[in-house]
Amino acid sequence: MLKVENLVVRFKSRVGVVRAVDGVNFDVVSGERFVFVGESGSGKTVLAMALVRLLPNNATVTGRVIFDGVDLLKLSEKEMRKVRNCKIAYIPQNQASLNPLMKVGYQCAEPLVEQGLERGRIMRKVSELLEFFGIGHRFKDYPHKLSGGMRQRALLVMGLSREPEMIIADEPTKGLDAVKREQVVEAFQKLGRRTLMVITHDLPFAEKVADRIAVMYCGKIVEISPAREFFDCPLHPYSKGLLESLPERGMNPIKGFQPSLVNLPEGCRFRERCDLSTARCAEEPPLLEVDGSLVRCWLYADEMC
Amino acid sequence: MLMRCVNVSKSFKVGRRRIEVLKGCSIAVDEGETVVLFGESGCGKTTLGRVLLMLVKPDAGRVFFKDTEITAPTREFRKSVQLIPQNPDEALNPRWRIYDSIAEPLRVHGLAETMNEEFDAVAAIAEKAGLKEEHLHRKPSELSGGELQRAVIARALILEPEFVVCDEPTSMLDVSVQAAIVRMLMDIQKRTGVSYLFITHDLELARAIADRMYVMSGGRVTGELRKEELRELSRESLIRCELPRVSARF
Amino acid sequence: MVFTGGGIILCILILSCLAPIAGDPCSVNMDERLSPPSFKHPFGTDQLGRDMLSRVLHGGRVSLIVAITISLLSMVVGCFVGAVSGYFGGVVDDVIGRIVDVFMSIPEIVLNIAMVGVFCAVYGVSTFIVIFAVVFTNWVGYARLMRGMVLSLKEREFVLCAKAIGAGEWYILFRHIIPNAAGPLIVLATLNIGNVIMTIASLGFLGLGIQPPIPEWGQILNSGKNYITTAPWISFFPGLFIALSVLGFNILGEGLNAES
Numbered sequence: 001m002l003k004v005e006n007l008v009v010r011f012k013s014r015v016g017v018v019r020a021v022d023g024v025n026f027d028v029v030s031g032e033r034f035v036f037v038g039e040s041g042s043g044k045t046v047l048a049m050a051l052v053r054l055l056p057n058n059a060t061v062t063g064r065v066i067f068d069g070v071d072l073l074k075l076s077e078k079e080m081r082k083v084r085n086c087k088i089a090y091i092p093q094n095q096a097s098l099n100p101l102m103k104v105g106y107q108c109a110e111p112l113v114e115q116g117l118e119r120g121r122i123m124r125k126v127s128e129l130l131e132f133f134g135i136g137h138r139f140k141d142y143p144h145k146l147s148g149g150m151r152q153r154a155l156l157v158m159g160l161s162r163e164p165e166m167i168i169a170d171e172p173t174k175g176l177d178a179v180k181r182e183q184v185v186e187a188f189q190k191l192g193r194r195t196l197m198v199i200t201h202d203l204p205f206a207e208k209v210a211d212r213i214a215v216m217y218c219g220k221i222v223e224i225s226p227a228r229e230f231f232d233c234p235l236h237p238y239s240k241g242l243l244e245s246l247p248e249r250g251m252n253p254i255k256g257f258q259p260s261l262v263n264l265p266e267g268c269r270f271r272e273r274c275d276l277s278t279a280r281c282a283e284e285p286p287l288l289e290v291d292g293s294l295v296r297c298w299l300y301a302d303e304m305c
Numbered sequence: 306m307l308m309r310c311v312n313v314s315k316s317f318k319v320g321r322r323r324i325e326v327l328k329g330c331s332i333a334v335d336e337g338e339t340v341v342l343f344g345e346s347g348c349g350k351t352t353l354g355r356v357l358l359m360l361v362k363p364d365a366g367r368v369f370f371k372d373t374e375i376t377a378p379t380r381e382f383r384k385s386v387q388l389i390p391q392n393p394d395e396a397l398n399p400r401w402r403i404y405d406s407i408a409e410p411l412r413v414h415g416l417a418e419t420m421n422e423e424f425d426a427v428a429a430i431a432e433k434a435g436l437k438e439e440h441l442h443r444k445p446s447e448l449s450g451g452e453l454q455r456a457v458i459a460r461a462l463i464l465e466p467e468f469v470v471c472d473e474p475t476s477m478l479d480v481s482v483q484a485a486i487v488r489m490l491m492d493i494q495k496r497t498g499v500s501y502l503f504i505t506h507d508l509e510l511a512r513a514i515a516d517r518m519y520v521m522s523g524g525r526v527t528g529e530l531r532k533e534e535l536r537e538l539s540r541e542s543l544i545r546c547e548l549p550r551v552s553a554r555f
Numbered sequence: 556m557v558f559t560g561g562g563i564i565l566c567i568l569i570l571s572c573l574a575p576i577a578g579d580p581c582s583v584n585m586d587e588r589l590s591p592p593s594f595k596h597p598f599g600t601d602q603l604g605r606d607m608l609s610r611v612l613h614g615g616r617v618s619l620i621v622a623i624t625i626s627l628l629s630m631v632v633g634c635f636v637g638a639v640s641g642y643f644g645g646v647v648d649d650v651i652g653r654i655v656d657v658f659m660s661i662p663e664i665v666l667n668i669a670m671v672g673v674f675c676a677v678y679g680v681s682t683f684i685v686i687f688a689v690v691f692t693n694w695v696g697y698a699r700l701m702r703g704m705v706l707s708l709k710e711r712e713f714v715l716c717a718k719a720i721g722a723g724e725w726y727i728l729f730r731h732i733i734p735n736a737a738g739p740l741i742v743l744a745t746l747n748i749g750n751v752i753m754t755i756a757s758l759g760f761l762g763l764g765i766q767p768p769i770p771e772w773g774q775i776l777n778s779g780k781n782y783i784t785t786a787p788w789i790s791f792f793p794g795l796f797i798a799l800s801v802l803g804f805n806i807l808g809e810g811l812n813a814e815s
Contacts, residue, residue, distance in 0.1 A: 039479035040450065148346075175476075177346045177506035201479055204509075245484035247513040253485035257452070360718055383721030395712035398731050410720040460720070 001195055002051075002166060003027040007063035009043070009050050018261045020046040022219035024063075025287070028166070033196040035206045035227070037242070038216035041258060044199045045093065047216070048170050051197075052090045053080055068165070085114055089159030093171035093199075097155060098143040104154050105130065105139035111162040129157045133187050149180030153187050166195040173202045181205060203246060207231050215239050218259065218269040225293035235295040238270045268297070306369070307500050308386070308468050309333035313356050313366030315349075326352045328524040329366070334468065337498045339491075341511040344521035350504045351391075353521070354470040357502065358386050370468070384414055387461040391473040393453035397445045397460075404441040407431060407460045414464065426463060434459035435489055451482035458486070462493060471503045475510070487514060512536070557814065560745075560807030567615060567800050574612035580605060580770050589786045599788040601778065611792045614770040619800070621686060621765070622751040626744050628690045633697025634733065634740065640698070641705030642728050651698070658695045664757060666692045671763045680766050689754055693747070700743055704736035746808035749801040756797050772797050 009021040020043040028034045038044045049055050051065055053072065065072040072083065084090065099107060105126055112122040130136045133153045138146060146154065152172055159167055172188070173181045185208050188196070200206055206213060210227040215236060223236040234240050241254035256273040259265060265272055271281040280298045290300045315327040326349045334340045344350045355361040357368060359378040368375045375382055390396045397406045407427050408417070417423035431441060434455045445453060454474060461469060471490065475483035491514065494501065505511055511518055512535050520528040574580075584604035592599045598607035640651040658666070670688035678684065708714065709732060717727050752772075758764035759773025767774060772793040779789030 039481060178508060179345050203480060242481055245481040247484075247487075247507070247509040251484045251487060251513050253488055254481045258449070358719060360715060378721075380721055383719070388716060388719040390712050390716060392712060396716050398713050398717075398735070400734055409717070409722070413720055413722045413726070457716075460716075464720070 001028055001030040001032075001068065002197070003064075003066040004051070005064040005066070007047070007050060007061070007065065009046050009055065010060045012058055013262075015262050019219055019264075020059075020261060021050060024216075024219075024221055026214055026221060026224060028195060028197055030195055031193045033198070033209055033211045034214065035198045035200060035210035035212070036214050036216055037200055037203060037206050039201055039242075039258065041218075041261065042216040043219040043261075044216050045170055048090070048168050048197070048199045051168060052084055052088055054090065085111055086162055087165045089162065089164035089167045091155050091159045091167065091169040091172065093174055098151060100143055103140050103142060104135075104146065107143075108154060108158045108161055111158065115162060126157065126161055129161060130154070132190065133157060134183070147180060148176050149183045152176065152180075152184050156187055160191075166197065167191070168197045168199075170199045171201065172198065173200065173205045185209065203243065215242070218264055219261065220269060220296065221287070221294075222270065222296045223294065225295075229291075229293060235290060235293055235300065236270075236297050237274045237276055237299070241273075306333045306372070307336045307338075308357060308368075308370055308502075310353075310357055310363075310368045311366055313353070313363040313368065315352055315356060315361060315363050326524055327356065327363070330521070330524075330526045331366075332357075332502075332519050332526060334500050334502055336467070336500055337494070338516045339494065339501045339503055339514055341515040341518040342502060342504045342521060343506065343508065343511050343518055345506060348521045349524040350521050351472055354388075354472050354502060354504050357468075358388055358470055360388070380414065384464050385466050386468045387464065387466040387470070389454075389458055389461050389469060389471045389474045392477055393450055393457050393474075394445070394477075396457045397453065399445050402442055402444060403436075403448070403456045406445075407441070407456060407463060410460060410464050416464070427459075430459045430463045431456075433489075433493060434462070435485070450478050451486065454478060454482075454486055455489075458490070462497075462499075465497060466499060468500045468502070471501055473504055473506070476505070476507070483510070508538075512538070556806055556810030558810075560803050560805070560810055563799060563803030564807060567796065567803065568619065571612055571615035571619060574609065574616055577609035577612050578606050580610040580613040581768050582606075589782065591786070592788055598792045599786065601775075601786070601789050602782060607788060607792055610770045610775055611772070611796055614772045614775055614793060615796060615800075617682075617765060617769055618752055618755060618772045618797075621682065621755055621771075622748050625686055625689045625693060625751045625755075626748045628686070629693040629747070630697050630740065630744055632690065633694035633699075634701045634736075636694065637698035637701025638705050638728055638733055638736075641702040642709055642724070642732065648702075651702075655695055655698055658692060663692045664754065667754065667758060668761070668763060671758065675763075682765050682769070685755065685758060685764050689751060689758075693751065693754075696747065697740070697743065700739060701736060704739060705732055708732045708735055742808055742812045745804055745811060749804035749808070752797060752801055752804070 004024060004026050007021055007024045008019065011018045011020055024047060036044045036047070046055065050061050051072070055061065061073060063073070067083070067088065072080065075083065098104070108130065109122045109126045112125065127136055127139055130139055133156065135150050135153055138150060143151060172184050176184065181202070185205060188209050198209060207227065213225055213227050213230040214221050215223040215238065217238050223234065223239050225235065230239065231243070234243055244250055244252045245254060254273055259269065259272070267282040267284050268277070271277040274281070276299060278298065285296050285298045287294050287296045288300050309332065311331050312329045313327055314325070314329055316323045316325045330353055332342070332353070342350045342353065352361055356363045359368065359375055359382070370382060370386070397403070404427060407430065408423050411417045411423055411426060417426060427441070428438070436452065436455050436459060440448060440452055440456070448456065475486055478486065487510070490501065493499065503514060515535055516532055518530045518535055519526050520530070582605065586604065587596070587600050588602055588604040590596060590600045596606050596608065598611060600607055601610070636651055640648045667688050670691055671684060674684045674688065714727060714731055717731050755764055755771070756773030756776065759771045760777045762777065764773055765771040775793040776790050779786065782789055
């Protein structure tokens, strides 16, 4: 359904060119829940915004983003707007993304008004959706009266109202406490078999939502695995480190600091923090296929031969 | 008991209404303990932490530090208790170099006689906090969240306090950074015997670090759990935040 | 924008510094009175045959120095009052707030004229009285800006953290809060210098400002008004310099504002 080939996003900055996303390949099949996990600075938000072409002008995007057979990067701005309106719903990460001067219900109805539907039907549909996600009583409230979890659900309703073919949600649980996070999880589980791409740093949330997991580190995908395999037995040393730093899994930190995107190490970008690195890691490892997973690490190169 | 408060209440005026944030809370922290204060956002846990530090004056109730009642914070009290706030981006003066921010407590209390002495003290605490020397000469905007939080911690610990309120110090950080920061705090506790009041809404984290845990809800302390009781909680109830027998003791 | 504005101001400043080269602004030469611009007198001469180039440039020295002094003094006074008002709040804030309201409710120039009038009657005419009179009304803008900045800055977490390590109120105000308000203040000061130049010129034009024989733009402009049909250059050049310097400071201020 969505196929991304060799996507590169560069930003020009005072300190040099930053390759925030560096040669990313993946595909999302219809009905799948594909979750990107990664820490801040891994380029995952930039990736999501590049897919729907919402990046600021100082970014250059190259590669191919093929959605239903059409390369989104080649569309005109007008056609792209249509895609964003009807086909791909992008749900931004910030719960301040709601206009503070507009009541929640009307705001959620905006995409439908854009589509030119009749008023009565729009309102009925939006209130049904709000009801479905448990915030029907908040139809006529202003955003500041809603809690963070409710605002996140309102954003979800706004995205869903136009019945998109695919939803891209960016950090839906950011800044929420456990109870509110649980409400967002429930909302996502209610989505049924819609095609979903979620960007998150919240591993427990990913575990509950994902069919397949992709791990990003410093602008590159280091592992793509089915969710169950990923949480039982991650392949890449970074994935292992990430899971082990969860409080429930021993809270063992990964040593060292994440390198800055301007000044990345040659070869494998994780090698300076990796306990298993060898001389070979000075060379860029390819994305290798291991038991239905993809992993970018030399550790698995020998098993193939 | 090192630090305790009895029946503190606090209300804030918001527009024309008064909102009661704390409704008679009592908690206590012993020497060398890590006590977790757990609750949903908006339950008043941050305010309670600030009341203990006398950064917010309670309307009613009493605060004791080493069995003396604190009514107005003295310099000695300010030296012995510290705060690590939630958002590291906001906690340091954006115009100051990290070095100056870490050295500020020494300057305020007049503890370093010479520049060299000050430098040695800052370098020592920065190293314990996992900062490199290059970090010290930068401004806050040039550091990542994790590095900033280390600087904030270094600044809070440079006076060798006996009691520190950690107000969700890792909720804005990534899990791997959270693990490193929490480990570091625990190491420092082992070495210096400092007590922490650790405020969080993350039950998994609470379970991993707590010696004792208070549960707050709607401005009241609704329960207290010992370490063993926390361990027994099932993973499901942890996720759903259902705490069995929580209010039994109160 | 910063470069355009800065460039204009720099040119005027350099020209003013070079004023002595253009000769004595007060040497009277009745043989050459009211002569139009020429090689000898690029800006012409006035009714007493004084060289206008020299007078305008010397006038620039006086006008700019007085304007910058006034702006800085008002900034110091306004910042202090605004910061105290915003930081301590309560009764202090209420009292200062009402005083500011009183100042805001009277047109500035009227208050200036009244001040100059009263003080000149008591102490006689001097440049210090003009400076004092303008500062007297001018600090209000700084105080309002500063109060607003302090109100938002004092809620920032780093101020709470400074309290937590035991820093005193005045220390926090001067070391943490005021330096962080500096950006917008510098913008306001630059825009304000333009206004002050106009105020001084207005007072000078009304004969209430800096008194002859010290040359000052507004006052030179005024002295030319009787000859506006026969010798327009007397009023034109000081007017041009007033306009240019106000424009320069405004462009610079807008530029700084856009950058911060």
